[in-house]
Amino acid sequence: MISTRELTKTFEVSRTETVHAVRGISLTVEPGELVAVLGPNGAGKTTTLRMLTTLIAPTSGTAEVAGYDVVAEPSQVRRQIGYVGQGNGAGHSQRVADELAGQGVIYGLDRRAAKLRAEELLESLELKDLARRKVSELSGGQRRRLDVAMGLVHAPKLLFLDEPSTGLDPQNRANLWDHILRMRAQYEMTIVLTTHYLDEADSMAERVVVVDHGHVIADDTADALKASLAGDQLILTVAPSNHAAVRRLAGHLPGARDLAVDGDQFTVRVTHGPTALPILLGATHQLGVPVAAAQVHRPTLDDVFLNLTGRSLREAGTNGKAAA
Ligand SMILES: Nc1ncnc2c1ncn2[C@@H]1O[C@H](COP(=O)(O)OP(=O)(O)OP(=O)(O)O)[C@@H](O)[C@H]1O
Ligand SMILES: [Mg+2]
Structure with missing residues (x-):
């Protein structure tokens, strides 16, 4: 479903400052996998997802997503994927149901199909009672569920979720997970997500990819990582x-x-x-x-990270910067 080779992204921030956000990531994700990408702030997680979702072009390296090249065939890639960005911002006065149906139209569904699809998602993400509310009036947890619904409108094969549960209380986090896992079973989706919640990566993902300073430093099941590294x-x-x-x-x-x-x-x-x-x-x-x-x-996944890097993932606040 995903295959990258030496994927790299460098930002030229100014004449004297270059940020090596992603430094050669090679990754394979099989259909149906649920992969959690874990790493401290600035590790390059969002930048990697943005390259895989064709929002930014790689500096070098290649990536195929759902069988298409992200640089040569971006529109084919986009048709196959859903992307829920970090802190998505559908922050306006549209009503929930309209927002969702509108997204369906953007993805090429006709109005009737988009409306039906929106209704189906509102039902399964327990947003039905909120259908007539304005998006700007939703709580953080309701809003995040709407974000996930937005990513699912066109029934993608592959869903990218950038920190889907950040900022939610434990109850809402559990709820959101419940929905994500149910959606996954229902639509046979492949899911790649990032999270800062180690317990979440540990319990939900079958595979954990640990990223630090733009490199993949570990890639295995949580159990195997804990057994071998901690x-x-x-x-x-x-x-x-x-x-x-x-x-x-x-x-x-x-x-x-x-x-x-x-x-x-x-x-x-x-x-x-x-x-x-x-x-x-x-x-x-x-x-x-x-x-x-x-x-x-x-051991926890934090022990794994500590063992790999000498830093605790909870405290690591690295910014991934390096001089040009
Ligand atoms: N558009 C940009 N221009 C310049 N630098 C950028 C840009 N986007 C990201 N960066 C830098 O690239 C590095 C990686 O950022 P990225 O957002 O990928 O990290 P992350 O792993 O998602 O972090 P977080 O956990 O905080 O979301 C950081 O140093 C960041 O400041
Ligand atoms: Mg990020």
């Missing part, structure tokens, strides 16, 4: 005088690495926490070392 962590509360003994014992656990102490907390990374913890506790017990508390910390 690993489980055991955290034991032990008196500092016993740390040396615990360290010796922990060193023998399968996959033991990153042994560290912080105050009376001893930590070690292992291949599989739930099996390693009882082994370690058995050994400390035999040696007569008292353990005040013990826990297994299973």
Whole structure:
């Protein structure tokens, strides 16, 4: 459904300043996949989506979307895709139903078909009661649902969602996801989305692509990324005088690495926490070392990012800039 090779975008901001927003992204997305693109602010996510949706031209590299080249065949690409931009702005006094039907007409449906399609989407995205409201009067969550409906008007094979749930409360986020997943099943869509919510990428996407400084730095299932790049962590509360003994014992656990102490907390990374913890506790017990508390910390996608970059994704505020 998507195939890019060394896709690159450079912005010449001024004579002295060049922004390397995307630096050679090669990516393949199969039909039916749900892929989450994850990365800190300025990583190049939106720029990548804008190239794939033909809104901006790549500086170099190639991209085929739904079988068409984004540079040579942009109108064919557009017919196959839906795009819900980051903070979409249909912010005017149109009524919800008219806004949606109007979008259908833009995409080449005749008025009657556009109206029917709008009704169908209002129904399935639970916007029916709001059909006569003005777009500018909707709440953030209702508005985002309308944005998603706008992206679906022409029944695209492929839907791009740029931070669909940003700014929504947990209830509305859950609702929106519910709708997106239902739409996906109903229309057999391929979905590529960006998000800052790690838990969302973790639970919803089958595949996570991590982008940093315009590069893809990881691409796999969330589980595989967590297993290979972070690993489980055991955290034991032990008196500092016993740390040396615990360290010796922990060193023998399968996959033991990153042994560290912080105050009376001893930590070690292992291949599989739930099996390693009882082994370690058995050994400390035999040696007569008292353990005040013990826990297994299973990694999150943030741990994966930290492991890859040395920065936390929650805190990374990089702007991806580099001198020309
Ligand atoms: N039109 C533009 N002109 C100049 N620089 C741009 C332009 N669009 C994006 N950039 C720069 O390119 C880099 C990547 O931006 P992009 O919007 O792709 O990031 P992002 O990963 O979507 O970030 P966020 O998570 O904040 O949405 C940033 O440094 C940004 O300032
Ligand atoms: Mg963005």
